[in-house]
Amino acid sequence: EVQLLESGGGLVQPGGSLRLSCAASGFTFSSYAMSWVRQGPGKGLEWVSAISIGGGRTYYADSVKGRFTISRDDSKNTLYLQMISLRADDTAVYYCATTLGGAVAGTGYFDFWGQGSLVTVSS
Amino acid sequence: EIVLTQSPDTLSLSPGERGTLSCRASQGVSSTYLAWYQQKPGQAPRLLTYAASRRATGIPDRFSGSGSGTDFTLTISRLETEDFAVYYCQQYANSPPTFGQGTKVEIK
Numbered sequence: 001e002v003q004l005l006e007s008g009g010g011l012v013q014p015g016g017s018l019r020l021s022c023a024a025s026g027f028t029f030s031s032y033a034m035s036w037v038r039q040g041p042g043k044g045l046e047w048v049s050a051i052s053i054g055g056g057r058t059y060y061a062d063s064v065k066g067r068f069t070i071s072r073d074d075s076k077n078t079l080y081l082q083m084i085s086l087r088a089d090d091t092a093v094y095y096c097a098t099t100l101g102g103a104v105a106g107t108g109y110f111d112f113w114g115q116g117s118l119v120t121v122s123s
Numbered sequence: 124e125i126v127l128t129q130s131p132d133t134l135s136l137s138p139g140e141r142g143t144l145s146c147r148a149s150q151g152v153s154s155t156y157l158a159w160y161q162q163k164p165g166q167a168p169r170l171l172t173y174a175a176s177r178r179a180t181g182i183p184d185r186f187s188g189s190g191s192g193t194d195f196t197l198t199i200s201r202l203e204t205e206d207f208a209v210y211y212c213q214q215y216a217n218s219p220p221t222f223g224q225g226t227k228v229e230i231k
Contacts, residue, residue, distance in 0.1 A: 044211065044222055044223070044224050044225050045160075045168065045211055045213075045222040045225075046222070047219055047220045047221070047222070059218065059219075061219055062219075095167055095168075100173075101155075101156070101173060101174070101215065102156070102215045102218075102220070103153065103155070103156050103215065103216045103217070104216075104217065104218055105218070106218045106219070106220075107156075107215040107216070107217065107218045107219070107220045108215050108220065109156075109158040109170065109173045109213065109215050109220075110158075110160075110168070110170060110213075111170055111173075111179070112170075113167035113168055113169070114167060115166075115167055116167055
């Protein structure tokens with residue numbers, strides 16, 4: 001059974017940092033591109049970042065470029081999202097998801113999703 | 124960036140009825156690159172269809188996707204109680220991948 005389990009969320013002050021992790025099991029993690037998608041409170045879905053198979057290419061939404069860094073450790077079957085200079089509008093549930101079938105690099109549809117990790121940016 | 128606009132915002136239907144959800148793109152999207160998701164309160168989204176019309180694993184055949192160009196549709200042939208949820212379309216033809224704002228299907 002495919003499982004994605006996010007962790008690392010919590011309350012952080014504006015300007016602070018946080019690192020999210022996503023532990024994968026039940027599939028060959030190293031064979032999949034992966035993404036982070038977030039959902040603000042009462043809002044819709046927003047793609048945040050993606051990483052290629054092997055981790056050599058990374059992609060970011062303009063809203064997080066320069067502040068967030070996506071990475072992966074295939075030996076640990078884990079995806080990461082390092083977030084710095086956090087702002088109130090980064091408050092959201094962050095989901096990791098397997099990513100397939102994009103027309104161009106950095107895109108795709110999201111086949112399996114984790115349960116999400118809540119990040120709250122507030123003083 | 125491709126903007127996706129879903130209509131209606133809310134659809135009020137009774138169990139057993141047919142539901143038709145629309146997704147319009149700001150520019151043409153190859154049907155190969157359009158997906159639909161279902162999200163229930165407190166849960167992660169679930170992939171329903173991709174490549175406009177291909178159902179994901181385990182998705183009942185009452186869900187069907189169609190469309191091309193700028194206009195896409197998700198049809199739920201006969202609504203069951205577990206189908207009342209929010210539905211999102213998503214394009215993955217261009218970067219960044221983008222989602223519609225969602226259509227809530229509620230019990231009438």
